[in-house]
């Protein structure tokens with residue numbers, strides 16, 4: 001008999017949002033933690049989706065349905081991942097950079113940051129440098145978080161940092177970057193203040209950057 005984790009991974013692969021949501025609720029009712037469900041079910045399923053997509057065994061519309069199923073599961077976990085009740089330790093403006101529509105990882109980083117006591121202003125995906133600049137002027141965050149999943153959009157991270165510099169705002173905020181093709185060396189090269197390899201590392205980095213770690 002397959003475990004609830006295996007079932008969850010399967011429904012993510014099949015793009016079944018209704019079942020993803022139901023199985024997450026079942027897992028919670030059976031006493032699993034939000035983090036266990038996320039790591040062992042939803043993320044495992046999405047990892048397999050990525051592998052199949054790469055092999056040409058899955059195509060964009062199917063991947064999109066899988067992404068929706070993952071989001072449906074995350075929707076249930078969201079209040080739990082973000083419910084530490086910690087007092088506000090800072091403000092994060094978060095977005096996926098221009099040209100890039102991937103937002104699942106970025107959403108996870110946002111949830112983890114909320115859970116550790118940050119106010120998170122999520123600008124969404126395909127965010128051009130000037131919108132980050134406007135958001136920094138408007139919200140005066142402590143940290144700007146940039147996400148990119150494509151090798152072709154990584155350079156937009158550098159352009160965003162440059163735009164902040166040109167607007168005279170770079171000294172007023174810390175910039176952290178993350179996403180599958182990004183690494184610490186790239187972060188350093190474009191002048192970011194840090195790199196998070198996953199959602200928890202991103203949250204811990206944000207805490208370090210505001211001196212709350």
Ligand code: B1M
Pocket residue numbers: 043046047049050051053054060061063064067099100101102103104105106108109144145146147148149150151152176177178179180181195196197198199200201202
């Ligand atoms: Co796309 N896609 N996709 N895709 N997609 C990838 C990224 C890819 C690796 C698949 C592959 O070939 N194996 C590949 C990129 C290759 C490359 O550039 N190296 C790819 C491609 C090529 C494309 C298109 C070009 C396909 C096409 O149209 N021919 C197209 C591009 C569209 C665009 O953006 N302009 C495209 C489209 C899509 C969908 C829209 C269908 C969908 C996105 C839906 C959505 O996000 N709402 C999609 C998906 C779902 C994927 C895969 C399968 C899954 C991504 C994901 O959500 N992973 C992905 C393959 C894969 O990664 N296995 C793939 C789960 C998520 C939890 O992980 O996003 O890595 P991740 O986030 C992690 C860390 O990276 C980190 O923490 C997160 C949690 O641990 N992190 C941060 C992320 N941001 C951070 C920020 C931080 C700190 C940490 O601080 C600020």
